[in-house]
Amino acid sequence: MAGHSKFKNIMHRKGAQDKKRSNLFSKLSREITVAAKMGTPDPDMNPRLRLAVNTAKAQSMPKDNIQRAIDKATLADGENYEEVRYEGYGPGGSAIIVEALTDNRNRTATAVRTAFSKHGGNLGTEGSVAHGFERKGLIEYPVSAGDEETVLEAAMEAGADDIESDMGEDGGHTIWTEADALHQVASDLEKSLGEAANVKLAWKPNITVEMDEKGAATLLKLVDALDDDDDVQTVWGNYEIPDDVMAKLD
Template sequence: MAGHSKFKNIMHRKGAQDKKRSAMFSKLSREITVAAKMGMPDPDMNPRLRLAVNNAKSQSMPKDNIQRAIDKATAGEGDDYEEIRYEGFGPGGVSLIVEALTDNRNRTVTSVRTAFSKNGGNMGSAGSVAHGFDRLGLISYPGSAGDEEKVLEAAMEAGAEDIESSEDGHDIWTSMDDLHEVAGALEKALGEAESVKLAWRPHTRVEVGESEAQTLLKLIDILDDDDDVQTVWGNYDVSDEVMEKLGA
Protein backbone atom coordinates (compact mmCIF):
# COMPACT_ATOMS: atom_id res chain seq x y z
CA MET A 1 0.00 0.00 0.00
CA ALA A 2 1.30 3.44 -0.85
CA GLY A 3 0.62 6.87 0.55
CA HIS A 4 -1.13 7.44 3.83
CA SER A 5 -2.59 4.00 4.23
CA LYS A 6 0.85 2.96 5.44
CA PHE A 7 1.26 2.01 9.08
CA LYS A 8 3.23 5.11 10.06
CA ASN A 9 0.30 7.24 8.99
CA ILE A 10 -2.39 4.91 10.32
CA MET A 11 -0.96 5.41 13.79
CA HIS A 12 -0.48 9.10 12.91
CA ARG A 13 2.41 11.22 11.77
CA LYS A 14 5.94 10.34 12.77
CA GLY A 15 6.90 14.00 12.65
CA ALA A 16 4.42 14.79 15.39
CA GLN A 17 5.95 12.03 17.50
CA ASP A 18 9.44 13.42 17.03
CA LYS A 19 8.36 16.77 18.49
CA LYS A 20 7.18 15.05 21.65
CA ARG A 21 10.28 13.04 22.43
CA SER A 22 10.24 13.67 26.17
CA ALA A 23 6.61 12.58 26.50
CA MET A 24 7.32 9.59 24.27
CA PHE A 25 10.22 8.49 26.49
CA SER A 26 7.90 8.71 29.50
CA LYS A 27 5.38 6.41 27.81
CA LEU A 28 8.10 3.98 26.73
CA SER A 29 9.45 3.91 30.29
CA ARG A 30 6.00 3.16 31.64
CA GLU A 31 5.59 0.22 29.27
CA ILE A 32 9.04 -1.14 30.17
CA THR A 33 8.27 -0.95 33.90
CA VAL A 34 4.88 -2.62 33.48
CA ALA A 35 6.36 -5.36 31.30
CA ALA A 36 9.17 -5.99 33.80
CA LYS A 37 6.70 -6.16 36.70
CA MET A 38 4.51 -8.67 34.86
CA GLY A 39 7.36 -11.08 34.13
CA MET A 40 11.09 -11.55 34.49
CA PRO A 41 13.19 -8.34 34.51
CA ASP A 42 15.45 -9.95 31.88
CA PRO A 43 14.41 -9.08 28.28
CA ASP A 44 15.78 -12.44 27.07
CA MET A 45 13.32 -14.24 29.36
CA ASN A 46 10.37 -11.85 28.97
CA PRO A 47 8.98 -11.37 25.42
CA ARG A 48 6.87 -8.34 26.34
CA LEU A 49 9.82 -6.64 28.02
CA ARG A 50 12.05 -7.47 25.07
CA LEU A 51 9.51 -5.84 22.76
CA ALA A 52 9.29 -2.74 24.98
CA VAL A 53 13.06 -2.40 25.19
CA ASN A 54 13.48 -2.83 21.44
CA ASN A 55 10.87 -0.16 20.78
CA ALA A 56 12.62 2.19 23.18
CA LYS A 57 15.94 1.59 21.44
CA SER A 58 14.35 2.21 18.03
CA GLN A 59 13.31 5.65 19.31
CA SER A 60 16.88 6.36 20.49
CA MET A 61 15.93 6.23 24.15
CA PRO A 62 19.16 6.31 26.22
CA LYS A 63 20.27 3.00 27.74
CA ASP A 64 20.33 4.58 31.21
CA ASN A 65 16.64 5.49 30.89
CA ILE A 66 15.78 1.94 29.84
CA GLN A 67 17.69 0.44 32.74
CA ARG A 68 16.10 2.84 35.24
CA ALA A 69 12.66 1.77 34.04
CA ILE A 70 13.56 -1.90 34.58
CA ASP A 71 15.12 -1.13 37.97
CA LYS A 72 11.87 0.54 39.08
CA ALA A 73 10.06 -2.74 38.55
CA THR A 74 12.62 -4.90 40.32
CA ALA A 75 12.67 -2.48 43.28
CA GLY A 76 8.88 -2.53 43.46
CA GLU A 77 8.76 1.19 42.72
CA GLY A 78 6.38 3.10 40.50
CA ASP A 79 2.61 3.09 40.36
CA ASP A 80 0.57 0.02 39.49
CA TYR A 81 -0.77 0.59 36.01
CA GLU A 82 -3.80 -1.00 34.42
CA GLU A 83 -4.05 -1.74 30.72
CA ILE A 84 -7.22 -0.37 29.15
CA ARG A 85 -8.41 -0.26 25.55
CA TYR A 86 -10.95 2.33 24.44
CA GLU A 87 -12.78 2.26 21.13
CA GLY A 88 -14.62 4.97 19.29
CA PHE A 89 -15.45 6.80 16.10
CA GLY A 90 -13.79 9.88 14.67
CA PRO A 91 -14.88 12.33 11.95
CA GLY A 92 -16.01 10.67 8.74
CA GLY A 93 -16.89 7.42 10.48
CA VAL A 94 -13.25 6.52 11.12
CA SER A 95 -12.70 3.77 13.70
CA LEU A 96 -10.14 4.43 16.42
CA ILE A 97 -8.56 2.18 19.05
CA VAL A 98 -6.89 3.89 21.99
CA GLU A 99 -4.50 1.86 24.15
CA ALA A 100 -3.74 3.23 27.62
CA LEU A 101 -1.76 2.41 30.75
CA THR A 102 -3.30 4.17 33.75
CA ASP A 103 -3.23 4.29 37.51
CA ASN A 104 -6.59 6.09 37.56
CA ARG A 105 -9.29 4.62 35.32
CA ASN A 106 -11.78 7.43 36.02
CA ARG A 107 -9.30 10.13 35.02
CA THR A 108 -8.34 8.38 31.82
CA VAL A 109 -11.82 7.54 30.59
CA THR A 110 -12.97 11.10 31.25
CA SER A 111 -10.06 12.53 29.28
CA VAL A 112 -10.52 10.15 26.36
CA ARG A 113 -14.29 10.66 26.22
CA THR A 114 -13.86 14.44 26.31
CA ALA A 115 -11.32 14.32 23.49
CA PHE A 116 -13.73 12.36 21.30
CA SER A 117 -16.78 14.51 22.05
CA LYS A 118 -15.02 17.84 21.50
CA ASN A 119 -13.40 16.83 18.22
CA GLY A 120 -16.12 15.38 16.04
CA GLY A 121 -16.16 11.87 17.44
CA ASN A 122 -17.75 9.69 20.05
CA MET A 123 -16.62 6.82 22.24
CA GLY A 124 -18.11 3.43 21.63
CA SER A 125 -18.52 0.39 23.82
CA ALA A 126 -15.88 -2.33 24.15
CA GLY A 127 -15.70 -4.27 20.89
CA SER A 128 -17.54 -1.64 18.88
CA VAL A 129 -14.66 -1.18 16.41
CA ALA A 130 -12.05 -3.84 17.30
CA HIS A 131 -13.93 -6.39 15.16
CA GLY A 132 -12.79 -4.37 12.15
CA PHE A 133 -9.11 -4.90 12.97
CA ASP A 134 -6.69 -7.80 13.32
CA ARG A 135 -4.21 -7.94 16.19
CA LEU A 136 -0.88 -8.72 14.51
CA GLY A 137 2.85 -8.31 14.82
CA LEU A 138 4.42 -5.48 12.83
CA ILE A 139 8.07 -5.06 11.86
CA SER A 140 9.02 -1.82 10.12
CA TYR A 141 12.13 -1.14 8.05
CA PRO A 142 13.26 2.08 6.36
CA GLY A 143 13.57 2.23 2.59
CA SER A 144 17.34 1.98 2.98
CA ALA A 145 16.93 -1.68 4.03
CA GLY A 146 16.53 -2.59 0.36
CA ASP A 147 14.10 -2.54 -2.54
CA GLU A 148 10.70 -4.20 -2.36
CA GLU A 149 11.88 -7.42 -4.02
CA LYS A 150 14.77 -7.88 -1.57
CA VAL A 151 12.62 -7.19 1.49
CA LEU A 152 9.77 -9.34 0.19
CA GLU A 153 12.11 -12.29 -0.32
CA ALA A 154 13.57 -11.88 3.18
CA ALA A 155 10.09 -11.56 4.69
CA MET A 156 8.84 -14.71 2.97
CA GLU A 157 11.87 -16.70 4.08
CA ALA A 158 11.40 -15.44 7.64
CA GLY A 159 7.79 -16.63 7.71
CA ALA A 160 5.98 -13.27 7.53
CA GLU A 161 2.34 -13.13 6.46
CA ASP A 162 2.30 -9.93 4.42
CA ILE A 163 4.38 -6.91 3.43
CA GLU A 164 3.48 -3.34 2.47
CA SER A 165 6.19 -1.31 0.74
CA SER A 166 6.37 2.30 -0.37
CA GLU A 167 9.04 4.93 -0.88
CA ASP A 168 8.88 5.56 2.89
CA GLY A 169 9.81 2.02 3.86
CA HIS A 170 8.51 -1.49 4.46
CA ASP A 171 5.93 -2.79 6.92
CA ILE A 172 6.09 -6.55 7.48
CA TRP A 173 3.12 -8.25 9.15
CA THR A 174 3.19 -11.47 11.15
CA SER A 175 0.92 -13.34 13.52
CA MET A 176 1.26 -12.31 17.16
CA ASP A 177 2.84 -15.64 18.07
CA ASP A 178 5.44 -15.48 15.31
CA LEU A 179 6.52 -11.86 15.84
CA HIS A 180 9.77 -12.48 17.74
CA GLU A 181 10.86 -15.41 15.56
CA VAL A 182 10.22 -13.50 12.32
CA ALA A 183 11.88 -10.35 13.68
CA GLY A 184 14.98 -12.36 14.61
CA ALA A 185 15.22 -13.92 11.15
CA LEU A 186 14.75 -10.56 9.46
CA GLU A 187 17.45 -8.95 11.60
CA LYS A 188 19.92 -11.51 10.27
CA ALA A 189 18.87 -10.78 6.69
CA LEU A 190 18.21 -7.03 6.74
CA GLY A 191 19.78 -5.68 9.92
CA GLU A 192 18.04 -4.05 12.87
CA ALA A 193 14.42 -3.04 12.29
CA GLU A 194 13.10 0.46 12.77
CA SER A 195 10.44 -0.92 15.11
CA VAL A 196 8.98 -4.25 16.25
CA LYS A 197 5.59 -4.16 17.93
CA LEU A 198 2.07 -5.48 18.25
CA ALA A 199 -0.35 -3.56 16.10
CA TRP A 200 -4.00 -3.24 15.08
CA ARG A 201 -4.37 -3.67 11.33
CA PRO A 202 -7.72 -2.55 9.84
CA HIS A 203 -9.64 -4.82 7.49
CA THR A 204 -10.66 -1.83 5.37
CA ARG A 205 -9.68 1.83 5.33
CA VAL A 206 -11.83 4.94 5.18
CA GLU A 207 -10.87 7.73 2.79
CA VAL A 208 -10.96 11.03 4.67
CA GLY A 209 -11.34 14.41 2.96
CA GLU A 210 -9.59 17.65 3.87
CA SER A 211 -12.12 19.11 6.34
CA GLU A 212 -12.66 15.83 8.16
CA ALA A 213 -8.93 15.05 8.13
CA GLN A 214 -8.12 18.31 9.89
CA THR A 215 -10.52 17.52 12.74
CA LEU A 216 -9.44 13.88 12.86
CA LEU A 217 -5.74 14.69 13.14
CA LYS A 218 -6.52 17.21 15.89
CA LEU A 219 -8.42 14.51 17.78
CA ILE A 220 -5.53 12.07 17.43
CA ASP A 221 -3.05 14.73 18.55
CA ILE A 222 -5.09 15.42 21.69
CA LEU A 223 -5.38 11.72 22.49
CA ASP A 224 -1.69 11.20 21.86
CA ASP A 225 -0.83 14.11 24.18
CA ASP A 226 -2.59 12.40 27.08
CA ASP A 227 0.02 10.97 29.45
CA ASP A 228 -2.06 7.82 29.98
CA VAL A 229 -2.48 7.04 26.27
CA GLN A 230 0.19 4.78 24.81
CA THR A 231 -0.94 4.40 21.20
CA VAL A 232 -3.78 5.48 18.92
CA TRP A 233 -4.68 3.25 15.98
CA GLY A 234 -7.18 3.95 13.22
CA ASN A 235 -8.46 2.86 9.83
CA TYR A 236 -8.21 6.25 8.15
CA ASP A 237 -6.57 6.90 4.80
CA VAL A 238 -5.56 10.49 4.04
CA SER A 239 -4.15 11.27 0.60
CA ASP A 240 -0.74 12.90 0.12
CA GLU A 241 -2.47 15.91 -1.40
CA VAL A 242 -4.66 16.47 1.66
CA MET A 243 -1.76 15.94 4.06
CA GLU A 244 0.26 18.52 2.11
CA LYS A 245 -2.59 21.05 2.27
CA LEU A 246 -2.83 20.56 6.01
CA GLY A 247 0.91 20.99 6.39
CA ALA A 248 1.19 17.52 7.92
Protein backbone atom coordinates (compact mmCIF):
# COMPACT_ATOMS: atom_id res chain seq x y z
CA MET A 1 0.00 0.00 0.00
CA ALA A 2 2.81 2.39 0.74
CA GLY A 3 4.78 4.26 -1.88
CA HIS A 4 6.13 7.62 -2.98
CA SER A 5 3.42 10.25 -3.18
CA LYS A 6 2.94 11.62 -6.69
CA PHE A 7 -0.19 13.57 -5.84
CA LYS A 8 1.65 16.84 -5.29
CA ASN A 9 2.16 17.29 -9.03
CA ILE A 10 -0.77 15.23 -10.30
CA MET A 11 -3.25 17.77 -8.99
CA HIS A 12 -1.18 20.93 -9.40
CA ARG A 13 1.99 22.39 -7.94
CA LYS A 14 1.64 22.20 -4.19
CA GLY A 15 1.11 25.66 -2.74
CA ALA A 16 0.27 27.34 -6.04
CA GLN A 17 -3.08 28.48 -4.72
CA ASP A 18 -1.66 29.39 -1.31
CA LYS A 19 0.11 32.33 -2.92
CA LYS A 20 -3.25 33.77 -3.91
CA ARG A 21 -5.08 33.76 -0.60
CA SER A 22 -8.03 35.90 -1.58
CA ASN A 23 -8.66 33.81 -4.70
CA LEU A 24 -8.37 30.61 -2.67
CA PHE A 25 -10.77 31.84 0.01
CA SER A 26 -13.27 32.83 -2.68
CA LYS A 27 -13.22 29.30 -4.10
CA LEU A 28 -13.55 27.76 -0.65
CA SER A 29 -16.44 30.07 0.23
CA ARG A 30 -18.28 29.11 -2.93
CA GLU A 31 -17.94 25.39 -2.17
CA ILE A 32 -19.14 25.91 1.43
CA THR A 33 -22.20 27.88 0.26
CA VAL A 34 -23.12 25.28 -2.37
CA ALA A 35 -22.65 22.42 0.10
CA ALA A 36 -24.80 24.17 2.71
CA LYS A 37 -27.50 24.93 0.15
CA MET A 38 -27.63 21.34 -1.11
CA GLY A 39 -28.18 19.96 2.39
CA THR A 40 -28.51 21.22 5.94
CA PRO A 41 -26.30 24.15 7.06
CA ASP A 42 -25.07 22.02 9.98
CA PRO A 43 -21.65 20.46 9.17
CA ASP A 44 -22.31 17.58 11.60
CA MET A 45 -25.37 16.57 9.57
CA ASN A 46 -24.00 17.40 6.11
CA PRO A 47 -20.91 15.37 5.05
CA ARG A 48 -20.12 17.53 2.02
CA LEU A 49 -20.32 20.71 4.09
CA ARG A 50 -18.14 19.18 6.79
CA LEU A 51 -15.49 18.33 4.20
CA ALA A 52 -15.66 21.86 2.78
CA VAL A 53 -15.36 23.43 6.22
CA ASN A 54 -12.45 21.16 7.17
CA THR A 55 -10.64 22.05 3.95
CA ALA A 56 -11.18 25.75 4.64
CA LYS A 57 -9.85 25.39 8.18
CA ALA A 58 -6.79 23.53 6.88
CA GLN A 59 -6.11 26.54 4.62
CA SER A 60 -6.37 28.90 7.63
CA MET A 61 -9.59 30.49 6.41
CA PRO A 62 -11.00 32.67 9.25
CA LYS A 63 -14.00 31.28 11.14
CA ASP A 64 -16.03 34.42 10.34
CA ASN A 65 -15.51 33.85 6.61
CA ILE A 66 -16.63 30.23 6.94
CA GLN A 67 -19.77 31.20 8.84
CA ARG A 68 -20.63 33.93 6.33
CA ALA A 69 -20.35 31.41 3.50
CA ILE A 70 -22.73 29.06 5.34
CA ASP A 71 -25.17 31.88 6.06
CA LYS A 72 -25.24 32.88 2.38
CA ALA A 73 -26.90 29.54 1.60
CA THR A 74 -30.05 30.63 3.43
CA LEU A 75 -30.46 33.96 1.61
CA ALA A 76 -33.42 34.06 -0.75
CA ASP A 77 -31.58 36.33 -3.17
CA GLY A 78 -28.26 34.49 -2.90
CA GLU A 79 -26.25 33.42 -5.92
CA ASN A 80 -27.08 30.07 -7.48
CA TYR A 81 -24.09 28.02 -8.58
CA GLU A 82 -24.11 24.78 -10.53
CA GLU A 83 -21.42 22.15 -10.73
CA VAL A 84 -19.80 21.72 -14.14
CA ARG A 85 -17.02 19.37 -15.23
CA TYR A 86 -14.78 19.93 -18.25
CA GLU A 87 -12.42 17.38 -19.75
CA GLY A 88 -9.58 17.91 -22.14
CA TYR A 89 -6.07 17.13 -23.29
CA GLY A 90 -2.91 18.97 -22.28
CA PRO A 91 0.67 18.90 -23.60
CA GLY A 92 2.52 15.60 -23.81
CA GLY A 93 -0.59 13.48 -24.07
CA SER A 94 -1.79 14.47 -20.60
CA ALA A 95 -5.46 14.25 -19.63
CA ILE A 96 -7.05 17.04 -17.60
CA ILE A 97 -10.30 17.24 -15.61
CA VAL A 98 -11.54 20.66 -14.49
CA GLU A 99 -14.25 21.03 -11.85
CA ALA A 100 -16.08 24.34 -11.59
CA LEU A 101 -18.90 26.02 -9.70
CA THR A 102 -20.51 28.68 -11.87
CA ASP A 103 -23.49 30.97 -12.18
CA ASN A 104 -22.82 31.43 -15.92
CA ARG A 105 -21.97 28.31 -17.91
CA ASN A 106 -21.16 30.24 -21.10
CA ARG A 107 -18.62 32.45 -19.33
CA THR A 108 -16.91 29.51 -17.65
CA ALA A 109 -16.85 27.32 -20.77
CA THR A 110 -15.30 30.14 -22.81
CA ALA A 111 -12.62 30.78 -20.18
CA VAL A 112 -11.71 27.09 -19.84
CA ARG A 113 -11.62 26.56 -23.62
CA THR A 114 -9.39 29.62 -24.04
CA ALA A 115 -6.97 28.40 -21.38
CA PHE A 116 -6.62 25.04 -23.11
CA SER A 117 -6.12 26.52 -26.57
CA LYS A 118 -3.53 29.07 -25.39
CA HIS A 119 -1.40 26.51 -23.59
CA GLY A 120 -0.97 23.56 -25.88
CA GLY A 121 -4.19 21.71 -25.15
CA ASN A 122 -7.71 21.27 -26.41
CA LEU A 123 -11.04 20.89 -24.67
CA GLY A 124 -12.76 17.55 -25.21
CA THR A 125 -16.30 16.32 -24.79
CA GLU A 126 -17.82 15.03 -21.57
CA GLY A 127 -16.41 11.58 -20.82
CA SER A 128 -13.46 11.97 -23.18
CA VAL A 129 -10.83 11.52 -20.45
CA ALA A 130 -12.78 10.63 -17.27
CA HIS A 131 -12.64 6.94 -18.19
CA GLY A 132 -8.92 7.09 -17.36
CA PHE A 133 -9.59 8.17 -13.77
CA GLU A 134 -11.33 6.81 -10.69
CA ARG A 135 -13.56 8.93 -8.45
CA LYS A 136 -11.94 8.51 -5.03
CA GLY A 137 -11.78 10.09 -1.61
CA LEU A 138 -8.52 11.88 -0.80
CA ILE A 139 -7.12 12.64 2.65
CA GLU A 140 -3.73 14.31 3.10
CA TYR A 141 -1.62 14.57 6.25
CA PRO A 142 1.74 16.31 6.76
CA VAL A 143 4.87 14.36 7.68
CA SER A 144 4.38 15.51 11.29
CA ALA A 145 1.28 13.28 11.58
CA GLY A 146 3.54 10.29 12.16
CA ASP A 147 5.96 7.89 10.54
CA GLU A 148 4.92 5.72 7.60
CA GLU A 149 4.07 2.68 9.74
CA THR A 150 1.95 4.67 12.20
CA VAL A 151 -0.10 6.35 9.48
CA LEU A 152 -0.41 3.12 7.50
CA GLU A 153 -1.81 1.30 10.53
CA ALA A 154 -4.27 4.12 11.29
CA ALA A 155 -5.39 4.27 7.65
CA MET A 156 -5.98 0.52 7.46
CA GLU A 157 -7.95 0.52 10.70
CA ALA A 158 -10.09 3.38 9.38
CA GLY A 159 -10.91 1.44 6.21
CA ALA A 160 -8.75 3.31 3.68
CA ASP A 161 -7.91 1.69 0.33
CA ASP A 162 -4.37 2.90 -0.21
CA ILE A 163 -1.69 5.16 1.25
CA GLU A 164 1.33 6.81 -0.35
CA SER A 165 3.93 8.25 2.02
CA ASP A 166 6.76 10.64 1.18
CA MET A 167 8.81 11.41 4.28
CA GLY A 168 10.87 14.12 2.61
CA GLU A 169 10.88 17.77 3.65
CA ASP A 170 7.99 18.70 1.34
CA GLY A 171 6.29 15.33 1.53
CA GLY A 172 3.39 13.92 3.48
CA HIS A 173 0.88 11.10 3.57
CA THR A 174 -1.71 10.70 0.82
CA ILE A 175 -4.59 8.41 1.79
CA TRP A 176 -7.14 7.15 -0.72
CA THR A 177 -10.64 5.84 0.06
CA GLU A 178 -13.77 4.84 -1.79
CA ALA A 179 -15.72 8.00 -2.63
CA ASP A 180 -18.73 7.11 -0.49
CA ALA A 181 -16.50 6.20 2.48
CA LEU A 182 -14.53 9.46 2.55
CA HIS A 183 -16.50 11.14 5.34
CA GLN A 184 -16.36 8.12 7.67
CA VAL A 185 -12.68 7.36 7.05
CA ALA A 186 -11.74 11.02 7.54
CA SER A 187 -13.69 11.13 10.82
CA ASP A 188 -11.99 7.98 12.11
CA LEU A 189 -8.54 9.22 11.11
CA GLU A 190 -9.16 12.54 12.85
CA LYS A 191 -9.53 10.62 16.13
CA SER A 192 -6.18 8.87 15.72
CA LEU A 193 -4.06 11.33 13.73
CA GLY A 194 -5.73 14.69 14.32
CA GLU A 195 -7.19 17.04 11.73
CA ALA A 196 -6.11 16.38 8.14
CA ALA A 197 -4.48 19.00 5.96
CA ASN A 198 -6.86 18.23 3.11
CA VAL A 199 -10.02 16.15 2.68
CA LYS A 200 -11.89 16.05 -0.62
CA LEU A 201 -13.27 13.99 -3.47
CA ALA A 202 -10.66 13.51 -6.15
CA TRP A 203 -10.03 12.14 -9.62
CA LYS A 204 -7.24 9.58 -9.35
CA PRO A 205 -5.58 8.62 -12.65
CA ASN A 206 -5.30 4.92 -13.50
CA ILE A 207 -2.08 5.53 -15.43
CA THR A 208 0.22 8.57 -15.28
CA VAL A 209 2.14 10.22 -18.11
CA GLU A 210 5.68 11.40 -17.38
CA MET A 211 6.38 14.91 -18.67
CA ASP A 212 9.64 16.23 -20.08
CA GLU A 213 10.83 19.76 -19.34
CA LYS A 214 9.24 21.40 -22.38
CA GLY A 215 5.90 19.68 -21.94
CA ALA A 216 5.87 20.29 -18.19
CA ALA A 217 6.54 24.02 -18.62
CA THR A 218 3.59 24.43 -20.98
CA LEU A 219 1.38 22.17 -18.89
CA LEU A 220 1.98 24.15 -15.69
CA LYS A 221 1.07 27.35 -17.51
CA LEU A 222 -2.22 25.71 -18.48
CA VAL A 223 -2.87 24.57 -14.91
CA ASP A 224 -2.05 28.03 -13.54
CA ALA A 225 -4.35 29.69 -16.08
CA LEU A 226 -7.20 27.39 -15.06
CA ASP A 227 -6.49 27.88 -11.34
CA ASP A 228 -6.62 31.66 -11.81
CA ASP A 229 -10.25 31.48 -12.96
CA ASP A 230 -12.64 32.24 -10.09
CA ASP A 231 -15.13 29.62 -11.31
CA VAL A 232 -12.62 26.78 -11.36
CA GLN A 233 -12.48 24.81 -8.11
CA THR A 234 -9.99 22.05 -8.85
CA VAL A 235 -7.77 20.87 -11.69
CA TRP A 236 -6.82 17.20 -11.92
CA GLY A 237 -4.48 15.49 -14.33
CA ASN A 238 -2.76 12.19 -15.09
CA TYR A 239 0.66 13.76 -15.46
CA GLU A 240 3.77 13.13 -13.41
CA ILE A 241 6.65 15.61 -13.38
CA PRO A 242 9.99 14.13 -12.24
CA ASP A 243 11.67 15.97 -9.35
CA ASP A 244 14.67 17.01 -11.49
CA VAL A 245 12.36 18.52 -14.11
CA MET A 246 10.27 20.30 -11.48
CA ALA A 247 13.44 21.74 -9.92
CA LYS A 248 14.35 23.38 -13.23
CA LEU A 249 10.88 24.92 -13.54
CA ASP A 250 10.50 26.31 -10.00
